Each structure stands twice: as structure tokens, then as C-alpha cells.
Amino acid sequence: MSAALAASLPGSKRIRVYVWELPVRIAHWLIFFSIMVLAATGFYIGHPFISVSGMARDHFVMGTVKVVHFYAAIVFTLAVLSRLWWMLMGNRYARWSQFIPVSAARWRDLRETAKFYVFARRDPPPTVGHSALAGAFYAVIYGICLVMIGTGLAMYSPMAPLGSPMRWFSFLIPIFGGLPTARLIHHIGMWLLLAFMVHHVYSAILYSAVQRTGTVESMVSGNKFVEPEALAEEGDD
Amino acid sequence: MRLKESAVRAKLTAKGREDSWPAGWAELGVSRRSFLKFCASMAAILSMPPAVAAKLAESIEKAEKPTLVWLEFQDCAGNTESFLRASRPTVAQIILDKISVNYHETIMAAAGQQAEDALAKTVKNHAGKYIAAVEGSIPTGADGAYCAIGGKSALQVAREVCGNAAATIAIGTCAAFGGLPAASPNPTGAVAVGDAVPGLKTLINLPACPANAENITALLVYYMTMKQWPPLDQYRRPLFAYGKLIHDNCERRAHFDAGQYVENWGDDGHRHGYCLYKMGCKGPVTFQNCPVIRWNEGTNWPIGCGHPCVGCAEPNFWDKMTPFYRHLENIPGFAVGTDVDKVGLGLTAAVGATFAAHGVIEIARRKLGHGPDQGEEGRKGE
Numbered sequence: 001m002s003a004a005l006a007a008s009l010p011g012s013k014r015i016r017v018y019v020w021e022l023p024v025r026i027a028h029w030l031i032f033f034s035i036m037v038l039a040a041t042g043f044y045i046g047h048p049f050i051s052v053s054g055m056a057r058d059h060f061v062m063g064t065v066k067v068v069h070f071y072a073a074i075v076f077t078l079a080v081l082s083r084l085w086w087m088l089m090g091n092r093y094a095r096w097s098q099f100i101p102v103s104a105a106r107w108r109d110l111r112e113t114a115k116f117y118v119f120a121r122r123d124p125p126p127t128v129g130h131s132a133l134a135g136a137f138y139a140v141i142y143g144i145c146l147v148m149i150g151t152g153l154a155m156y157s158p159m160a161p162l163g164s165p166m167r168w169f170s171f172l173i174p175i176f177g178g179l180p181t182a183r184l185i186h187h188i189g190m191w192l193l194l195a196f197m198v199h200h201v202y203s204a205i206l207y208s209a210v211q212r213t214g215t216v217e218s219m220v221s222g223n224k225f226v227e228p229e230a231l232a233e234e235g236d237d
Numbered sequence: 238m239r240l241k242e243s244a245v246r247a248k249l250t251a252k253g254r255e256d257s258w259p260a261g262w263a264e265l266g267v268s269r270r271s272f273l274k275f276c277a278s279m280a281a282i283l284s285m286p287p288a289v290a291a292k293l294a295e296s297i298e299k300a301e302k303p304t305l306v307w308l309e310f311q312d313c314a315g316n317t318e319s320f321l322r323a324s325r326p327t328v329a330q331i332i333l334d335k336i337s338v339n340y341h342e343t344i345m346a347a348a349g350q351q352a353e354d355a356l357a358k359t360v361k362n363h364a365g366k367y368i369a370a371v372e373g374s375i376p377t378g379a380d381g382a383y384c385a386i387g388g389k390s391a392l393q394v395a396r397e398v399c400g401n402a403a404a405t406i407a408i409g410t411c412a413a414f415g416g417l418p419a420a421s422p423n424p425t426g427a428v429a430v431g432d433a434v435p436g437l438k439t440l441i442n443l444p445a446c447p448a449n450a451e452n453i454t455a456l457l458v459y460y461m462t463m464k465q466w467p468p469l470d471q472y473r474r475p476l477f478a479y480g481k482l483i484h485d486n487c488e489r490r491a492h493f494d495a496g497q498y499v500e501n502w503g504d505d506g507h508r509h510g511y512c513l514y515k516m517g518c519k520g521p522v523t524f525q526n527c528p529v530i531r532w533n534e535g536t537n538w539p540i541g542c543g544h545p546c547v548g549c550a551e552p553n554f555w556d557k558m559t560p561f562y563r564h565l566e567n568i569p570g571f572a573v574g575t576d577v578d579k580v581g582l583g584l585t586a587a588v589g590a591t592f593a594a595h596g597v598i599e600i601a602r603r604k605l606g607h608g609p610d611q612g613e614e615g616r617k618g619e
Contacts, residue, residue, distance in 0.1 A: 043578070046564065046565075047564075047578065048496055048515065050496055051496060051500070056491040056492050056494075056495040056497055057491065057495075058495070059496055060494055060495060061494075061496030062496045063494035119598060119599075119602060158482050158485075159485065170471065174471065174472075177557075178551065178552055178553065178557050179521075179522035179551075180519070180522050180548070180557040180558060181557060183522070184565055184566055184577060187578060187581065188568075188581065190581065191581025191585060194581070195585040195587075195588040196588075198585060199588050199592055202592040202593075202596065206595075206596065210599075
């Protein structure tokens with residue numbers, strides 16, 4: 001599809017670039033699916049809308065939902081941590097410098113991308129990896145993910161079995177202002193992630209349509225089809 | 238229970254100690270049998286094996302009289318009430334008898350200068366040896382004018398008395414965490430004992446509103462027996478009483494895991510004793526041994542009689558655990574009782590609407606205003 005798309009483009013001088021390495025794509029989709037499961041089960045834990053009748057011993061609805069939530073949380077935590085690790089190990093498009101704008105070029109790119117979003121510019125500045133604006137946004141999202149992991153571990157620690165190493169995380173409870181506040185933060189974090197997801201899907205489609213580099217498909221194949229100038233431009237990052 | 242008792246009694250009788258039962262205690266109406274029962278229940282509260290009851294009995298009888306002063310600051314004397322009506326009042330009297338209570342505003346005979354002298358004398362003569370029990374929070378506002386005793390502010394009294402004590406026990410949520418007086422907006426600048434007198438070497442917090450008499454007594458029995466204080470958690474609460482979540486020992490837990498909840502007061506679920514989680518129960522975030530030792534001679538406890546836990550033993554419970562009948566605390570900046578999940582759903586919808594509008598405008602401006610050539614020029618111009 002992408003190759004065909006690239007070939008169909010005017011000029012066809014676009015170059016195929018392997019942007020998203022396998023660990024990046026795996027982490028991305030694990031994070032996505034685990035968040036879906038976590039949000040659904042988490043919403044049930046906060047608002048148990050299914051009620052069952054009869055003897056309690058015949059049912060285990062909340063119990064099951066909680067177990068699924070915890071397993072999904074393990075997947076989520078490991079995926080997020082692996083991705084953070086890959087920010088140090090991966091290629092230039094996976095690195096931390098894609099997320100935290102330190103160079104003047106990235107700040108300029110951030111401003112220009114913002115201009116595109118407020119219709120002050122026709123096309124977004126050409127990018128190969130993340131645009132500086134998206135990268136900075138993702139840095140905040142990773143921060144929220146870490147807060148979700150932290151509040152989750154804090155809330156899990158007292159229910160971990162005696163002697164479990166997970167009990168050690170109870171040191172996080174006062175850091176988040178006590179268990180009730182940790183729970184409130186956990187709810188807020190979920191909505192921020194879901195709201196982000198809405199924006200993220202829209203922007204991916206928008207970029208795909210405007211830049212025609214195969215943004216959406218790249219998250220599966222890893223490849224983008226970019227114009228040579230874009231590659232040359234990012235050389236001075 | 239029966240087994241424990243007989244084992245304990247056999248041990249004590251074998252030593253021929255039945256005869257040595259103090260006459261004074263018999264006069265108080267405390268039989269040896271009820272005393273041993275008391276020791277067995279203390280062993281249970283402290284999570285010790287039944288055989289320890291004999292050891293407890295022995296050490297309580299032989300223990301040196303620890304000196305105790307009981308200070309009251311911004312309080313309602315609820316913990317005093319709780320302690321004096323300890324579930325076995327006559328036996329608790331023994332503990333009082335075994336402890337030299339040199340100062341306690343509510344129960345002491347002395348008043349005025351005489352009373353303050355007793356306190357001053359204890360602090361001076363028993364410096365570094367007595368136990369200071371504190372009830373109530375300590376106001377720091379208006380230079381301590383909100384609570385003054387004998388011309389000294391609560392802050393001064395606390396620093397002087399707790400600072401010279403061998404150990405300080407903050408009894409009740411007000412003393413342990415500030416409690417009701419420290420609730421927002423905290424008009425008197427009330428603080429917990431630990432914050433008012435920083436650097437106390439031995440501080441034990443016994444929160445709850447009021448602290449359970451069984452736990453107060455068990456703490457003193459532990460000290461008299463072991464000559465040391467029990468292990469504490471990160472909020473300096475004894476683990477024997479605050480080591481487990483209420484939720485984990487709750488008799489309604491099976492209904493929680495099954496998915497059976499009270500939806501409205503007095504509904505079918507409520508009558509069947511379903512879980513009170515959706516009625517705002519704070520058992521899942523509160524540490525105390527209520528489900529095990531219960532209240533009022535083990536008669537019942539809040540969740541047992543159909544009321545959700547309000548989390549009275551936790552820090553800042555007036556601010557953090559309210560609204561009592563809702564699952565989540567208030568969101569700062571929103572009206573009381575605003576559901577964070579409704580706000581969140583609104584936010585997500587707003588983001589969706591914003592970007593839907595963005596998409597429409599994006600398509601419109603591409604179709605109408607700007608041709609591609611213009612765009613190319615625009616790009617070159619930058």
C-alpha cells in the first residue's frame with residue numbers, strides 16, 4: 001500500500017526510510033492495547049455497573065476484572081519502561097532528543113508545526129520521525145504514563161500478599177498524597193490518556209493526508225516515504 | 238478461646254499463683270478468670286500466640302509502674318471516653334492501676350494550680366522516663382492563643398511535655414494527623430503532635446475517631462511486657478493495629494469480589510448485607526483492625542451495621558475521605574461532589590469535538606482558499 005502510494009505521488013522521488021524500529025512498534029501497540037483493556041476494566045472498578053444476584057460464592061465479577069486490570073498493568077508498565085529504555089538505545093527517531101526539544105532547530109520545528117495546527121501555515125514542516133510538537137506532547141504523555149504506573153503501584157502495594165516485593169511500593173502512597181488522592185489522580189490520568197488518544201488518531205490521519213509520507217501505515221511497517229529535502233533538513237538537528 | 242484459657246490457667250495454677258491474686262484487684266471486682274481472659278484477648282490483638290497470654294499476665298502483675306501524663310488540646314475528649322469505657326472496664330482499671338496517671342484533665346481530682354504543679358513535677362522528676370499521651374491537635378495560629386492551659390499555649394505545653402518524655406503516644410486522629418480541627422480551611426492552624434514537636438525520638442500514632450480502646454490498652458500492655466514499643470508503619474502507627482486494610486478483612490469482601498453492591502440505602506442489596514463500596518465505603522483505603530476487634534465489647538462495627546467506613550484513621554480524612562458517601566474525593570476547583578469521570582468524559586468529548594472542527598476547517602481551506610501552488614510559494618517564503 002505504502003509503496004504503491006509513494007509510487008503514485010508526483011515526481012516519485014521519495015525515499016523509503018526505515019523510521020520505526022521493531023521495538024518501537026511493538027511497544028506502541030502493546031501500550032495501545034493495554035490502555036484499552038486498562039481503561040475498560042478500570043472504569044468498571046471505579047463504577048461497577050454489572051450487578052449479580054444469588055450467592056456471592058457463585059460469582060467473581062469484580063475479582064476477575066481486577067485480575068485482568070493487574071495483568072494488563074504489568075504489560076503496560078513493561079512496555080512503557082522498554083520504550084523509555086529504547087529512547088537511549090534506538091535509532092535517531094526513537095531517541096529522547098525526539099521528545100525533548102533541546103536544539104534550536106527542534107524549537108523552530110515546534111513553532112512551525114503549531115502554526116500549521118492553527119491554520120497559519122498551509123503544510124506542516126517536513127518531518128521524518130516525530131514533529132517537534134508531537135514529540136514534546138509525547139514526553140508529557142510518558143510523564144502521565146509514569147504517574148499512572150506510580151499511582152497504580154501505590155494502590156496495589158497494600159493489597160499485595162504479605163512478603164511480596166510489591167509491598168515495597170507503599171512508600172509511594174504519601175508521595176501521591178494518600179490512597180484516596182492516588183485514586184483520584186489515577187482517574188484523571190486515564191481521561192487525559194483517552195483524550196490524548198482521540199487527538200493522536202486524528203493527527204495521524206491528518207498527517208497521512210497532508211504529508212503523504214504514510215504516517216498511519218508506518219506504525220505497522222516501520223517505513224515512511226519522505227522527500228529528500230526532509231532528510232537533508234533534519235541532518236542539522 | 239476455651240483452649241487458650243485453660244492452657245493459660247494450667248500454667249499459672251501450676252506455679253501456685255492463684256493465692257497471690259492481689260486483694261485490691263479482687264475488691265475491684267476483677268476475678269483472676271476475667272484477668273486471664275483479658276490477657277488472652279490482648280495477645281490476640283497483638284497477633285501473638287495464645288501461650289503468650291501467660292507471659293502477659295505475669296508481666297502485667299510484676300511490671301514497674303510506668304508514669305503517664307495525658308494531655309488534651311483541641312479535642313472532644315472522645316479518646317478519653319473511649320479509653321475509660323474500655324471494653325472490659327474493670328480490667329482496664331487494672332491497667333490504670335498499674336500505670337501512674339499523674340495528669341489527666343478529665344479524670345484527675347486536682348484542679349487549677351495544683352493540677353499544673355503535678356504536671357510540672359512529673360516533667361521535672363521523671364524527665365526522660367514518663368509516657369506522654371496526647372489527645373487533640375495543636376493550634377499554631379495567633380501565636381497559639383486558640384488553646385492555652387494555665388497561661389501556656391498548647392504548643393509550649395506539648396514541646397515541654399513531649400520533648401522530655403520517654404515516648405509520646407498521639408491518641409486519636411486529631412493528635413496523630415490534625416483531624417477535624419486541621420480540616421480545610423484549618424482556621425486555627427492546627428497540626429499533629431509529630432509536626433508540632435518535630436524530632437521526637439519515640440512517637441506512636443494511634444489514629445481513629447476515636448482510637449479504639451482495645452488498641453490503646455494493647456499498646457500499653459505491649460510496652461509493659463516487652464519493655465519496648467511495637468513495630469510501626471510509615472505513619473508511625475503500630476502494625477498490629479494498622480497493618481492491614483479494612484477491605485482485606487471485611488466480612489462483606491465476598492460481595493465485593495462477586496460484584497454485589499448496595500446501590501441505594503435500604504435496597505435489597507443493603508438488606509442482604511452486600512458490599513458498601515458504591516455507597517462511598519473507604520475500607521479499601523483505610524488501615525485499621527476494626528473488622529477483627531470491632532467496637533463496644535466486640536458488639537459490632539460500622540460496616541457490620543450497614544454503614545460505609547469513613548476512613549477516620551487515615552491522614553487528613555476530613556478532606557480526603559469526603560464526601561463520605563461517594564467513591565472519590567472532591568476535585569480541587571470544581572463544585573463539591575463533582576464526578577471526576579464526568580469531567581473526564583467531557584474533556585475527551587471536547588477534544589474530539591475540537592479536532593472534528595479542525596478537520597472540517599482543514600478540508601475547507603484546502604478545497605476553497607488555497608490552491609496547491611499558493612501553498613508551494615508559501616513554503617518557499619518561509
